[in-house]
Amino acid sequence: MTLHPAEAVRLLDEELASVRGPGPARTEEVWHAFLRFADRPFTVPDAPEADGLLVQYGTYAFDGPRAFTLDLVRQFETCDGDGDHAHYDQVHCELRFAPTPELEALGAFDAWCFRDSGDDLAACTGALTSRPSWAVIRALTPTAVRTYRERV
Template identity: 40%
Template structure:
């Protein structure tokens, strides 16, 4: 089944390309691209949260070897023509690298739903100790993907 938010995937890819983000990449350029992408979203419709931003940090073994993940993503709510809930699609801007002693024990996430606007959300993320550690790592592999959840 085709994804409903392919145009958003292409917009995020364009933001990343405009900043020269590829694999490997420094985290600052990818984060700035994601922030720009998020600023272009309408995050609330009719008083309901239909689009949310999430940043996740942690070390996981998804591929047979542990990797540290700094994963900003956008979650889109899917509804039908009668506004009935169908599910979600998540657009990931996944940054990963080998874990380091600095990343040991880091596991955190933060949703945008708790903030008045996207700028307050970005400020809160950037104040997180986990974010500051993630930004000190020199190089990440980048994977962009759109998944149904």
Template identity: 40%
Template sequence: MRVEDAQPQLLTCLQEAGQEPSRLDPQPTWRAFGRFMRHPVEAEEDALLYEYGIFSFRGPRRFTLSFCRQFDVDEDNPPALIQLRCEIEYEPTPALEALGSHNQWWSGAEGEPSLAVMLDKIECRSEWKVIGAHRPVCSSVYQERPC
């Protein structure tokens, strides 16, 4: 798939999982994101970022769970980074605050586990139980150029 087709493909994967961008449920969204990651893309580099923590990037202080696919595309000089994100936000609670923050990158580089192994490792992490006990206040799917 071409990079410009990535967001529609992600939205299709989410829709097939019964997820709407403004009302994402974390585990079905993660599984849909994993299916989306399995679609090859025409890019110089293709990476996965899984992260969570308390942030206030676009508004009030919130616990944010984020799944990001980052493409390095060689449009012109210099190359551009494009990030396609699913973000799920929660009101900070003591239990969510206790999770702290975490980020984990995967790029398929030599020595890294396979994508399937990485997706499974992330899905088995302990924070899913804590996060699943909370109701999101909002969610979104968007594409951006971080730099």
């Protein structure tokens, strides 16, 4: 069954709820919940880069104190009535951490994966989790996890 992108935040929240116990989930647990969400089929236009994944991290102060942020994003293209590109909807799973020297030393990073353009999800995620930075991030427990949808 394919799903509509409007359902994406709810479905991501359901996946995240499955890894929450009495305490906050570790990054590795949130990552696996996000991968289950990333593997779900959604209705998107039949076009390259209509359904993509973005992983990005860095230390920022966007809307409060500085924090190391790991942002796991699924992006869906939306077309208008004529079939032309209208906008993208991005569903974010944002993990925030206290900015330690070890995390700040990781710098900033971003990587995209588009299965509808021929990228292999397992290869993309394997390339990410084999990075030395992932060994630092994966065992940490975020201070906050936030999900939201953004039109870009």
